[in-house]
Amino acid sequence: MVTAQRPRASFKPGGFSAISRWLSKATPPGPNAMQSRSRRDRSEHVRFEPSVAGILSGCVSFFAQVRWCRSFVAQPPANRWDAFGITEIAWRFVFTISFILFSLCSHPVLAADLPKQSRSTAKTAEAKPNVLFVVFDDLNNRLGCYGDPIAKSPNLDRLAARGTVFTRAFCQQPICGPSRASFMSGRRPDSLGITSMTKFLYDLHPDAVTIPQWFKQHGYTAMSIGKVLGGYGNPEHFKKLSVWDRRTGGKTKDEFAMPNGVALPPNLAKDPLCENRDVPDEACFDTVSANLAITELRSLAKKPEPFFLALGFFKPHTPYKIPKRYWNLYRREDIPAIEPAARPRNAPEIAFHANHEILGEPNAHRMLDEEAKREIRHGYYAAMSFADAQLGRVLDALDELKLSDNTIVVIIGDNGFHLGEHDVWGKMTLFGWDARVPLIISAPGVGKGGAKTSAISELIDIFPTLTDLSGLPNPPQLDGTSLVPVLKDAAATVKTAALTQHPRPALYWGGGPQALPQVMGYALKTDRWSYHEWRDFKTGEVVAKELYDENADPLETVNLAGTVEAATQIPALATQLKRMTKGGQP
């Protein structure tokens, strides 16, 4: 017969052995953050558990003290005898001995030492780490922690110093909606059937479970602020993401909004995509999102259960309407020239698109002169630094609230971004400029801070990584793999390839939700190769191929498909790509 473990009694033998047992747990401070955390937890949860002997001696001590005080007040100093005939000195002696007995026979214990049956639900939940998941819109790898020589990204960099930087992380589709539906549900775009901006997660999958929803189902307080999942279609689906998902009322992501209707200062930028005005950060949407996040963190810090806070910044997405102080972080002449400016040699036409996001619709294309190109690139950097500053305020709040040592922080861009490289402006290609994304994971106590890894990773890996770090089960149908082994050892790998896809036409929303692409492009990203197949959507026939050697040609300037070298490499890559596009693991 199985009997439940009996909870520890409130009164138990204590004494020197108990005290020394507790003291032996007070290990010297170590460099590890989790050690700091355990010290803090210990100080918060140590409490005194008296024994029977301790209680009795404490009572005697109290009685002795009362008697002594009464005798002191009632009797003149020359004649301090009380009714029991005991002297003042004798009462003092009894009091002292009783107090010593009370101290020795009582037992300081840690709340964490108590068996589960005697812990509150809150304390059980407290063992789980919090999660802060921050999504930047169209953030590419032009960051200090990724080696960009001019980027001013001090807050992303300081998080990178605490965590692990994934240098070969890839989104599953380089555009907001499908990418976000993918990483939020942990499934590939083909697995969801969401490869366009006209298809929405909860429309196609009413029972879909996103990361915050899953954490909420497992005892977390979950919420989402700003642009996280992105497109919802039906406004009612907005509510399904978590406990709630709040947009930032009154402001739009694309315009400055001055407080109290104050007129906007002059615009110092020239390109229509840019505004450089001397406005406070509070005039911008993302600042309000950061403010909301900080307010919520203050509240969440007081709750007994852990939290999952998803926070989405709209920047550095276009337009580049950014406060002047962030433009001033860069001198225009320091903005690097576009490299490579030309399309890759031998690349097929289908690899490109109309650059409409920056240049306008094809029938109204504008040409960018060198000055405009440089200003747009300057605007991107300013927008990135502005978004970085908003992140910094949230990280400051985590530190201030002493949450940093028990909060996993994940930072991603939903897709990368071309700024003229390959003669492409925007995303929606299979090249590394927009398929590759920043991914930084800081998990206190796991791995070494400041690590960099070239292990292949995908945004769909975030879901199983967070459940792994938090000790939660996984929902069915996850397509990704936990990156925890890489967090523990930056030299480890968990997969041999990443898969990124994007259709042609690059945007086919003219046909509504039922529209289908003509061609689907797939890119297999390995530790050396980027192999692309463009397949007719109806027949599956491969209509174009590309192969780039990421070691010898990291800027992807030469398409090797059709060469002798490619002939030796492509068969194995094509086999692996075929397996992965059918749902197989890398």
Ligand SMILES: [Ca+2]
């Ligand atoms: Ca995006």
